[in-house]
Amino acid sequence: MKIAICGAGTVGTGxxxxxxxxxxxxxxxxxxxxxxxxxxxxxxxxxxxxxxxxFTSDLSSVCERSDVDVIVELMGxxxxxxxxxxxxxxxxxxxxxxxxALIAEHGDALFDLAAEHKVSLKFEAAVAGSIPIIKVLRESxxxxxxxxxxxxxxxxANFILTEMASxxxxxxxxxxxxxxxxxxxxxxxxTFDIDGTDAAHKLTILGALAFNQPLRFDQVHIEGIxxxxxxxxxxxxxxxxxxxxLGVARLxxxxxxxxxxxxxxATSAILSGIDGVLNxxxxxxxxxxxxxxxxxxxxxxxxxNAVVADLIDLHRQVLGPGSDALTRNDQPLKxxxxxxxxxxxYLRITVEDRPGVMSAITTVxxxxxxxxxxxxxxxxxxxxxxxxxxxxxILQGVVEQAVAELEQHDAVLGKIQKIRVF
Amino acid sequence: MKIAICGAGTVGTGxxxxxxxxxxxxxxxxxxxxxxxxxxxxxxxxxxxxxxxxFTSDLSSVCERSDVDVIVELMGxxxxxxxxxxxxxxxxxxxxxxxxALIAEHGDALFDLAAEHKVSLKFEAAVAGSIPIIKVLRESxxxxxxxxxxxxxxxxANFILTEMASxxxxxxxxxxxxxxxxxxxxxxxxTFDIDGTDAAHKLTILGALAFNQPLRFDQVHIEGIxxxxxxxxxxxxxxxxxxxxLGVARLxxxxxxxxxxxxxxATSAILSGIDGVLNxxxxxxxxxxxxxxxxxxxxxxxxxNAVVADLIDLHRQVLGPGSDALTRNDQPLKxxxxxxxxxxxYLRITVEDRPGVMSAITTVxxxxxxxxxxxxxxxxxxxxxxxxxxxxxILQGVVEQAVAELEQHDAVLGKIQKIRVF
Numbered sequence: 011m012k013i014a015i016c017g018a019g020t021v022g023t024g025x026x027x028x029x030x031x032x033x034x035x036x037x038x039x040x041x042x043x044x045x046x047x048x049x050x051x052x053x054x055x056x057x058x059x060x061x062x063x064x065f066t067s068d069l070s071s072v073c074e075r076s077d078v079d080v081i082v083e084l085m086g087x088x089x090x091x092x093x094x095x096x097x098x099x100x101x102x103x104x105x106x107x108x109x110x111a112l113i114a115e116h117g118d119a120l121f122d123l124a125a126e127h128k129v130s131l132k133f134e135a136a137v138a139g140s141i142p143i144i145k146v147l148r149e150s151x152x153x154x155x156x157x158x159x160x161x162x163x164x165x166x167a168n169f170i171l172t173e174m175a176s177x178x179x180x181x182x183x184x185x186x187x188x189x190x191x192x193x194x195x196x197x198x199x200x201t202f203d204i205d206g207t208d209a210a211h212k213l214t215i216l217g218a219l220a221f222n223q224p225l226r227f228d229q230v231h232i233e234g235i236x237x238x239x240x241x242x243x244x245x246x247x248x249x250x251x252x253x254x255x256l257g258v259a260r261l262x263x264x265x266x267x268x269x270x271x272x273x274x275x276a277t278s279a280i281l282s283g284i285d286g287v288l289n290x291x292x293x294x295x296x297x298x299x300x301x302x303x304x305x306x307x308x309x310x311x312x313x314x315n316a317v318v319a320d321l322i323d324l325h326r327q328v329l330g331p332g333s334d335a336l337t338r339n340d341q342p343l344k345x346x347x348x349x350x351x352x353x354x355x356y357l358r359i360t361v362e363d364r365p366g367v368m369s370a371i372t373t374v375x376x377x378x379x380x381x382x383x384x385x386x387x388x389x390x391x392x393x394x395x396x397x398x399x400x401x402x403x404i405l406q407g408v409v410e411q412a413v414a415e416l417e418q419h420d421a422v423l424g425k426i427q428k429i430r431v432f
Numbered sequence: 433m434k435i436a437i438c439g440a441g442t443v444g445t446g447x448x449x450x451x452x453x454x455x456x457x458x459x460x461x462x463x464x465x466x467x468x469x470x471x472x473x474x475x476x477x478x479x480x481x482x483x484x485x486x487f488t489s490d491l492s493s494v495c496e497r498s499d500v501d502v503i504v505e506l507m508g509x510x511x512x513x514x515x516x517x518x519x520x521x522x523x524x525x526x527x528x529x530x531x532x533a534l535i536a537e538h539g540d541a542l543f544d545l546a547a548e549h550k551v552s553l554k555f556e557a558a559v560a561g562s563i564p565i566i567k568v569l570r571e572s573x574x575x576x577x578x579x580x581x582x583x584x585x586x587x588x589a590n591f592i593l594t595e596m597a598s599x600x601x602x603x604x605x606x607x608x609x610x611x612x613x614x615x616x617x618x619x620x621x622x623t624f625d626i627d628g629t630d631a632a633h634k635l636t637i638l639g640a641l642a643f644n645q646p647l648r649f650d651q652v653h654i655e656g657i658x659x660x661x662x663x664x665x666x667x668x669x670x671x672x673x674x675x676x677x678l679g680v681a682r683l684x685x686x687x688x689x690x691x692x693x694x695x696x697x698a699t700s701a702i703l704s705g706i707d708g709v710l711n712x713x714x715x716x717x718x719x720x721x722x723x724x725x726x727x728x729x730x731x732x733x734x735x736x737n738a739v740v741a742d743l744i745d746l747h748r749q750v751l752g753p754g755s756d757a758l759t760r761n762d763q764p765l766k767x768x769x770x771x772x773x774x775x776x777x778y779l780r781i782t783v784e785d786r787p788g789v790m791s792a793i794t795t796v797x798x799x800x801x802x803x804x805x806x807x808x809x810x811x812x813x814x815x816x817x818x819x820x821x822x823x824x825x826i827l828q829g830v831v832e833q834a835v836a837e838l839e840q841h842d843a844v845l846g847k848i849q850k851i852r853v854f
Contacts, residue, residue: 028575028719038644038761039574134572140720142564142572149748150556150564152461153450153740222460280726283705297450297737298562298727304702305723315719318575326571327749339460 011044011325013106014072016094017084018051018060021108021135024314025082026059032318040322047078051085073097080324082317083107092116099123099131106320108135108313114214114227118338132320137212138163138289140305140312142319147219147293154295156220158260160432161291162284163212165307166196166203167235167255171272172285175252180240195287205234209257209270217259217268220293222339229345231269238272242358242427245398246274249356249384252282256432260351265344267351273432274356274400281432349407354383354431356400357409359416360423363395367421371397374419378412380404394423400431433466433747435528436494438516439506440473440482443530443557446736447504448481454740462744469500473507491516495523502746504739505529514538521545521553528742530557530735536636536649540760554742559634560585560711562727562734564741569641569715576717578642580682582854583713584706585634587729588618588625589657589677593694594707597674602662617709627656631679631692639681639690642715644761651767653691660694664780664849667820668696671778671806674704678854682773687766689773695854696778696822703854771829776805776853778822779831781838782845785817789843793819796841800834802826816845822853 015022029036029044037043048064049056050072056065069090072078081098083105085091091112098105100123107113113120113133124131134144138161147156162168173186187204190196202208214227235255246253251274260267275282280302284290289307294300306312361367368387375382384400401409413426437444451458451466459465470486471478472494478487491512494500503520505527507513513534520527521542529535535542535555546553556566560583569578584590595608609626612618624630636649657677668675673696682689697704702724706712711729716722728734783789790809797804806822823831835848 024719031718032575032577035577035644036575039570140723142568142723145567145572146564148461149745150567150741151737152744153454153458154737155454155457222457280705283702295737296453297446297733297740299731299734301562301564301725301727303723303725306721309721311719312721315573315576315717318719319572322574323571 011042011079011321012047012077013044013080013082013321014048014050014075014078015046015060015082015084016050016069016072017086018049018053018056019084020310021313021317022049022051022084023057023060024310025084025317027310028314028318030059036318036322040325042325044318044321047075048072069094070097073101073103078103080321081105082321083109084317086111088112088115095120095131096123099127099129102127102129104130104132104324106132106135106317106324108133108317110136110208110211110215114211114225117215117225130324132324133215134320135313135316137215138291139307139309140315141289141291141303141307142316143216143291143303144219146301146303147216151293151295151298151301154297156261157294157296158258159216159220159291159293160281161216161257162254162281162289163257163291163307164203164209164255165287165289166190166200167209168284168289169195169287170204171235171238171253171255174238174240175243177247182240183236183238204236206232206255206270209255213257213259213268213270216257216291217266220259221261221266221343223266224338224342226268226345229268231271231348233271235272237427238429239427241396242429245356245358245386248386249274249400250277251275251431252277253429254281256281258432262346262351265346268345269348269351271430273430275432349405349410351406352403353406354401354403355409356398356429356431357413358427359397361395361397362421362423363389363393364421367395368397370419370421371416374416375401375412378408380408380412433464433501433743434469434499435466435502435504435743436470436472436497436500437468437482437504437506438472438491438494439508440471440475440478441506442732443735443739444471444473444506445479445482446732447506447739449732450736450740452481458740458744462747464747466740466743469497470494492519495519495525500525502743503527504743505531506739508533510534510537517542517553518545521549521551524549524551526552526554526746528554528557528739528746530555530739532558532630532633532637536633536647539637539647552746554746555637556742557735557738559637560713561729561731562737563711563713563725563729564738565638565713565725566641568723568725569638573715573717573720573723576719578683579716579718580680581638581642581713581715582703583635583638583679584676584703584711585679585713585729586625586631586677587709587711588612588622589631590706590711591617591709592626593657593660593675593677596660596662597665599669604662605658605660626658628654628677628692631677635679635681635690635692638679638713639688642681643683643688643765645688646760646764648690648767651690653693653770655693657694659849660851661849663818664851667778667780667808670808671696671822672699673697673853674699675851676703678703680854684768684773687768689768691770691773693852695852697854771827771832773828774825775828776823776825777831778820778851778853779835780849781819783817783819784843784845785811785815786843789817790819792841792843793838796838797823797834800830802830802834
């Protein structure tokens with residue numbers, strides 16, 4: 011099999027390294043050598059393992075080459091990468107990509123194009139690096155009815171939350187982000203990692219696969235991690251939780267919750283133990299119960315490994331037309347608005363430290379039918395106190411109304427912090 | 433696709449239940465209905481979901497039927513099941529099986545037979561129930577060089593160890609085994625679960641896949657959990673470990689360790705958190721780092737789900753001859769004898785409580801070049817004391833010699849307990 015590697019960044023370098031280092035294994039296991047025919051990139055010079063191959067800066071030329079069987083798209087972005095993949099599929103070449111944004115935002119049209127031209131578009135590397143969650147959902151759980159998926163699917167956000175949670179230190183979001191950048195765990199522009207966009211791209215793909223839905227990135231509810239403060243970690247610990255940024259796709263009756271947000275996760279739950287830059291995905295289904303996978307979510311090796319696995323799959327299987335497309339239901343499910351979903355909620359309320367305040371707060375909550383699971387008050391300086399509490403499961407819309415009313419109360423100071431409980 | 437279900441026990445019932453409950457999903461995702469043409473079993477009456485299908489007690493008749501595409505072997509055992517599978521493969525029918533003993537002991541010949549007749553022999557259900565570890569090893573990590581696998585792959589043993597480790601109670605192995613039997617987590621004859629044979633069958637398969645080796649069940653070193661005593665859990669906790677029964681396949685230079693044994697596993701390690709009847713498998717490779725999967729290791733749903741996934745795979749892929757066989761290296765690696773492997777060891781030594789005993793013990797260990805990581809002495813009644821210690825990594829053969837010499841010492845009472853540290 012001869013491939014064109016398009017994009018000469020971290021993942022492209024990782025793929026070339028694996029193909030070089032493990033050529034013997036790949037040939038033995040896959041039954042065929044995988045050779046790099048050409049590297050296409052607008053960037054030069056090429057890094058170590060990409061050196062020595064034929065090079066071109068003319069991306070579209072690789073789709074026309076008869077000595078290229080598969081196009082490996084590792085450029086990222088949704089304009090040039092989209093044009094390249096469309097051109098490749100139309101030229102009858104299968105494509106392997108790691109491009110989560112492109113699949114999440116334009117995948118349906120691309121899968122249709124692949125089916126039309128009887129080639130494959132594979133994307134294991136687009137979600138959660140070395141964790142084979144695409145394969146697990148589509149193949150291992152093909153016979154199971156999935157109830158929900160919950161995953162830690164952004165390593166940068168998970169690293170920041172893990173560091174902020176370290177006992178004995180109290181560091182701001184900004185301080186930890188700066189550390190993550192200096193360690194190379196966060197990019198110079200970390201916007202998509204910390205505002206939830208990257209996780210939402212991945213969740214779009216996982217939810218579509220699990221529930222046979224169209225890819226609807228624009229309907230995913232997105233919250234990032236920028237609003238979480240050091241004291242939230244302290245209260246989480248006191249209540250028996252850790253704070254994780256989760257992507258959640260969940261069937262609720264005949265509708266779907268599709269969301270990414272920070273969550274309180276019980277210390278005893280397997281997801282709460284996934285720390286640092288690791289990713290972890292938990293899938294609950296009727297037949298298999300809870301299936302969990304974790305591993306490195308990004309990086310040259312882990313993401314490169316997923317690309318190579320897709321390439322070997324392409325060779326091993328003689329694919330029917332479009333057999334790698336997402337299988338979609340004819341009638342897509344309604345995606346719920348956030349206020350229609352139900353969860354327990356952690357609230358952190360800064361109040362004036364005077365008699366009757368706790369009674370006033372609990373009365374407002376009771377009036378909204380919100381019952382409490384845990385509550386903790388801590389006095390602060392300047393006649394202030396913090397009330398932290400965890401509610402029983404309740405509609406998010408109801409909690410939002412209660413929070414709005416509480417914020418009007420003259421004893422409540424500033425904004426109320428609100429984080430879901432998973 | 434029309435199948436014959438051979439064997440009407442728990443897993444056969446589970447497969448029928450899934451095919452019935454999720455027929456819509458399977459048809460949508462797999463692109464074809466999976467129908468049960470006939471159920472073959474020597475046992476009657478059939479349970480719930482298996483009722484209403486054509487039934488035969490003549491197992492060999494199903495292989496000759498033109499309306500059966502795939503034989504699903506769920507009888508267990510290595511004699512009748514082997515005969516059935518051979519007959520099916522020779523008749524040009526692909527086979528899906530959950531039979532770990534058969535694959536571990538006779539798999540190589542059966543895969544050769546499948547390749548010869550250009551059909552498939554699939555066995556995801558043979559190892560760790562709902563955990564798709566066969567697929568992960570063979571497909572997701574096809575491009576990665578695996579360093580080691582460590583897995584909790586027997587749910588019964590894990591349940592017993594979890595219960596024995598419960599804080600505040602001290603229950604004997606026998607008492608917990610009786611509880612497991614009453615809960616249905618251990619069979620009436622639990623021999624293979626507690627003596628390590630079942631885990632060794634699974635480890636044989638995982639090791640062969642990971643390292644492209646022949647299936648060599650007879651070369652796996654096997655230790656069960658019957659020798660572990662309540663006090664070992666107490667010392668494990670004190671030293672920061674939990675006790676887990678692991679299957680380990682590990683590349684050491686140009687040789688392989690292939691073994692199942694109880695281990696001290698650090699409390700912070702992901703495997704130590706896998707409790708009760710759950711299974712968990714950790715794979716370390718050059719490209720992907722550490723990939724972890726956990727889930728239900730047995731039962732009608734989880735194992736049935738793995739069978740159904742194999743059936744859907746069979747339909748989706750137009751397989752080349754023998755493409756589901758294990759890919760074997762021409763030159764198998766040497767499997768190490770246990771004494772040639774290296775690990776830290778926990779030792780528990782009952783001694784007379786008199787001056788100079790600790791010095792005598794540590795002197796013997798020092799003479800063998802064994803250095804200590806942790807040590808703890810606890811006085812008991814009747815002028816006895818218990819010395820518990822954890823060594824630094826050392827050849828098992830050296831530890832065994834030291835233990836033999838210590839057991840000769842006149843201050844050492846009875847047998848010394850010895851458990852590996854993972």
